[in-house]
Amino acid sequence: MTELRIYSDADPAAPQIESSDFETIQALLARAGIKLERWHTNAVIESGVDTHAILDAYAEDIERLKREGGYQTVDVVSMVPSHPEKDLLRQKFLDEHTHREDEVRFFVDGQGLFSLHVGEQVFEVLCTRGDLISVPAGTPHWFDMGPNPRFTAIRLFDNPEGWVAHFTGSNIAGQYSRLDN
Ligand SMILES: [Fe+2]
Numbered sequence: 763m764t765e766l767r768i769y770s771d772a773d774p775a776a777p778q779i780e781s782s783d784f785e786t787i788q789a790l791l792a793r794a795g796i797k798l799e800r801w802h803t804n805a806v807i808e809s810g811v812d813t814h815a816i817l818d819a820y821a822e823d824i825e826r827l828k829r830e831g832g833y834q835t836v837d838v839v840s841m842v843p844s845h846p847e848k849d850l851l852r853q854k855f856l857d858e859h860t861h862r863e864d865e866v867r868f869f870v871d872g873q874g875l876f877s878l879h880v881g882e883q884v885f886e887v888l889c890t891r892g893d894l895i896s897v898p899a900g901t902p903h904w905f906d907m908g909p910n911p912r913f914t915a916i917r918l919f920d921n922p923e924g925w926v927a928h929f930t931g932s933n934i935a936g937q938y939s940r941l942d943n
Contacts, residue, residue: 764798765888766790767939771879774937778883791887794880797896798887799823807870813838816870820916823868823894831864831896833918838870843910855905858935859927863920865897872913875906875941879934886939902930908941 766787767777781787784800791798805819816838817824824836841848858879867874869889876895878885879902889895897903907913919925 763888764800764890764893765886767886769884769886769938771882771884771934774884777886787887791885794878794883794885795898796878796880796885796887796901797894799894800892801868801894802892816914816916820868820870824916824918827866827894827918831866831918833864833866833920835919835921837917837919838914839917840914841872841907841911843912845911848907848911849909852907852909852911855927856935856940858902858904858930858932860900860902860930861897861925861927863899863925864918865903865925866894866918867896868894868916868918870914870916872911872915873908873941874911874913874915875908875939876903877905877935877938878903884934884938888941902932904935906939906941 763782764784764787765782768779769777788798801820801823803819807819869891871891873890876887876889
């Protein structure tokens with residue numbers, strides 16, 4: 763289930779707002795300029811299903827988003843707890859960073875915790891199956907897949923080279939929630 767916690771960026775001790783109601787979460791994020799959508803499919807997506815079947819199942823939403831955001835490239839990534847480099851890959855995006863393009867992710871399955879630093883607030887968004895999130899270009903954020911990562915996600919890009927993490931050097935991420943799945 764999708765969850766949102768909003769904190770002051772000066773107080774990681776307790777959230778100002780918590781919600782697990784999708785429409786409430788969507789509205790709160792929209793106010794901060796963050797897109798969250800719930801996508802539906804009639805196709806049966808089971809683990810091990812191939813990339814083409816996944817992209818086919820969500821083709822309409824993918825095409826719409828490409829038009830809206832000008833994205834050029836789409837791929838599918840998967841993580842499982844047995845991945846030999848899971849710790850390294852988890853560490854890679856745990857600190858606050860930005861990208862020069864939107865970070866657009868649709869969770870076909872599994873989950874991941876996106877934390878966005880917008881103004882003087884931190885938005886922790888637990889994305890689960892069926893959620894599309896877009897982190898706007900230039901927005902400081904971090905991502906935690908947890909110690910036992912499991913997800914399949916569709917990624918949309920402007921161009922793969924644009925998707926480099928620029929670290930802000932802040933240690934803020936370590937003060938907020940991690941995904942302890
Ligand atoms: Fe990122």
